[in-house]
Amino acid sequence: MHWLRSIAATAPSYPAVWLIETQQRPRNLVERSRLRRETAQAVLAQQLGCPDGEVVISHDPAGQPRLAGPHASALHISLATRAGVVAVALARRPVGVDLELVDPDGPLPREALHADELRTLDAIEAVTRPLAFARLWAAKEAYVKALGTGFARPPESFAVSLLAPDRFRIDGVAAEGMLHTIENGGQEILAAAMIVLDEA
Template sequence: MHWLTSPIAAPALPATWLIATGASPANLAERSALRRETARRIIAAQLGLPIEVITIEHDERGRPLLARPAGTGLHLSLATRAGVVALALARHPVGVDVEQVEPLAAPPLVILHPQERKALLALPEPARPLAFARLWAAKEAYVKALGTGFARSPESFAVTLASQEAFSVSDPEWPHANLGMSRIKENGGQESLAAAVVVLG
């Protein structure tokens, strides 16, 4: 997995871009527009094409897809948090998510798999907000890669944080080796963001 922080072409795929836009979108429509335009710029650079020929649409489940140019075989996923746009591109189904670390908030343990709750409670209390953000970003990325979103119950599968940069997903409905990558991004020195990406297949 290649991680990039500027809208330039990646040397190979899969790749994930974490772009600090400096924008403060006020609502869902503005966040969607920011995601889409940032992604179009990156995809244009990746394919060596003018941005005008890049069209992003959504399938019936709301998952983004590259409608034009057709036939690239690329899968994409998008996320936005605190003005940072995440784009993942791969040759297989992919999901990406970014979550803000909330150092003063108690993690909502009730929405987690029992294994995840146990792992979080085993950590010192100050370490739990970051671990929760990493877990939740991984869970969001995984259901995006599946194409289900949280039509899947978040407690129905378990994420294990294997290291600072890797995690695994145990899912009884998808009995394959599901591995993912994560990063922590400092956003302008004001906050920390946890990013995660999963590529299926």
């Protein structure tokens, strides 16, 4: 597993996640989608050794991104954008990636969390709870992206366990995910999560 921070960086193996800081602050879904797509095309062109124009990202009927250009049948992709950072995940099996902004003043969406997650968050110090929640929620989003369901699978219906600052698991699923924390320009902290699932 590789975390990369530059569009020019290439991964020696998969899975890999590029976390690209941009100066852009998309104001709506159209702008976020454009920023994700353009950044992903540049990252993948570098990784796959082809011109940007040959990298085609399409979407399945559920809106899941698909690599339709080079290596389309061999690689899975997932994308996320938050606070001007674009995450591009690439793997040989279904993959999900997400980014969440750490909000020290944000309330917990208790109704959207599994009872086990609520117990975990309630048991930790208030000062560390916002980062723990951002990691947990990024992990939940990454998982449903890897499944291809999005939150058609209710977020409270499954539990994330934070195993370490850099690892998580979905309870009852034989796959561990990876976590990464980044400071975006020293002003914002974001939690990134990535998980790769078996094909079956």
